[in-house]
Amino acid sequence: MHTLLAHAADGSWPGPWILLVPLFWLSAVLLVVLVVRRVLWRRGGCGYGWGYGRGADSPLAALGRRYADGEIDADEYRARRAVLTERHDLRGGAK
Incomplete structure (x- = not known):
């Protein structure tokens, strides 16, 4: 067997x-x-x-589209873009 x-x-x-x-x-x-x-x-x-x-759009693309459509002004666009693009270190603070 x-x-x-x-x-x-x-x-x-x-x-x-x-x-x-x-x-x-x-x-x-x-x-x-x-x-x-x-x-x-x-x-x-x-x-x-x-x-x-x-x-789905990225947050920056959505922000740019809102600015292009006139929903937000240039100052608000710059402020929000700065928040989205700022770099953070591992402790959570801005670099």
């Missing part, structure tokens, strides 16, 4: 390492999914609510 890990007498069974083939394909599919996900993340998604892609 042959078990899954035993070799046939004529050597036709490829051996126990054949069990690694599903692991290879699983890791290959996982790698492709992770690469595609990372590319979509860096590009801002594909419009399905991931980040600020085509489906």
Whole structure:
């Protein structure tokens, strides 16, 4: 009686390492999914609510659009843009 890990007498069974083939394909599919996900993340998604892609405007773009439409004046635009673009250090203070 042959078990899954035993070799046939004529050597036709490829051996126990054949069990690694599903692991290879699983890791290959996982790698492709992770690469595609990372590319979509860096590009801002594909419009399905991931980040600020085509489906949603960035805060700066929305502010610029409000200024272009005349909803806010130049002083308010500059003040809000300064708040959005200021850099923070790790302690939370402005740099």
